[in-house]
Amino acid sequence: GQERYRAITSAYYRGALGALLVYDVTKPTTFDNVQRWLKELRDHADANIVIMLIGNKTDLKHLRAVATEDAQSYAEKEGLSFIETSALEATNVEKAFQTILGEIYR
Numbered sequence: 619g620q621e622r623y624r625a626i627t628s629a630y631y632r633g634a635l636g637a638l639l640v641y642d643v644t645k646p647t648t649f650d651n652v653q654r655w656l657k658e659l660r661d662h663a664d665a666n667i668v669i670m671l672i673g674n675k676t677d678l679k680h681l682r683a684v685a686t687e688d689a690q691s692y693a694e695k696e697g698l699s700f701i702e703t704s705a706l707e708a709t710n711v712e713k714a715f716q717t718i719l720g721e722i723y724r
Contacts (some may be wrong), residue, residue: 631663640672641689643702644681647688649673656696668721670699672714677704696715 631637637659641648652671659669671693672686686702693700699717703710 631659631667632652634663635656635722636668636670637663638670638672638714638718639698641675641684642675643673643689644675644678644685646683649684652692654699668699669696670714670718670721671696672699672700673702674705676702676709677707 639652639655639659641652643649656669660669671689673686673689676682689702690700692698699721701712701714701717703712705711
């Protein structure tokens with residue numbers, strides 16, 4: 619999601635069946651940027667793409683800055699699946715992939 623890669627990203631959307639929008643629960647700016655990335659996805663990807671919003675780094679409970687409820691309501695409003703994960707602890711990572719693959723298959 620770094621700005622310097624933004625110009626080449628539209629080529630990656632072609633033919634994509636699913637997308638994972640990942641933000642850091644300890645950094646509100648990453649959650650704020652989800653809206654921009656979602657717009658870009660919807661502008662460049664197939665209309666039927668399955669999109670999942672993922673809040674990562676839930677292991678850093680003491681640093682949490684984005685409430686689960688805020689992300690959940692945003693996901694519902696935008697019609698996205700939602701899950702929170704910890705890549706460090708491997709919490710819900712496999713479940714996230716299984717969920718999006720199941721939705722793509724359906």
